[in-house]
Amino acid sequence: SALLRLSVALLNHATTTTAAGVAGGALSEAAESLCRSTPEAEQRRRVTGEVVGIDNSLMPPVEQYMHKKRLMGAVRPLLEARLGGSLVTFGSCENGFWVNGSDIDACMVLKNARTKQICVSKLQAIKSALNRLTMAAPA
Known part of the structure; x- marks a missing residue:
C-alpha cells in the first residue's frame, strides 16, 4: 500500500x-x-x-490490530509461564503485509525440547492451556 x-x-x-x-x-x-x-x-x-x-x-481494520493485541496479551503470559519459553509472532502480521482477515502466525520457542516426546508433551500442555482460556472467555 x-x-x-x-x-x-x-x-x-x-x-x-x-x-x-x-x-x-x-x-x-x-x-x-x-x-x-x-x-x-x-x-x-x-x-x-x-x-x-x-x-x-x-488494510486491516483497527479492530483486527486490537484483537491481535488482546489475544497475544492473554495467550503469551499464560503459555510462557506454563511452558517456559517465548511466544513470538512472525509472518505477515509482523512484516507489514498483513491484510484484512489475515491470521496471526505465532511460534512457541522452547528451550530443551529436543525429543519428539518432549515436543508432544509441550503441545498437549499448550492445547490444555488454550482450551482453559477459551472456556474462560466471555461469549
Missing part, C-alpha cells in the same frame, strides 16, 4: 513537474495537453481510484 501511494504520488509529481517546468514556466502545447482532461488522463484517474479502493479494502 505504501508502494502504491508512492507510485501515484510520483506519477502526479511527474505530470505537474513536466507541465510547470517547460520553457522557464511557460507551458508548451505538449505540456498543456498533459493538464487537459483527456481520455487517457481520465482512465488513469479511474484506474488509480480503483487501485486505491482495493488497497484500502485490504
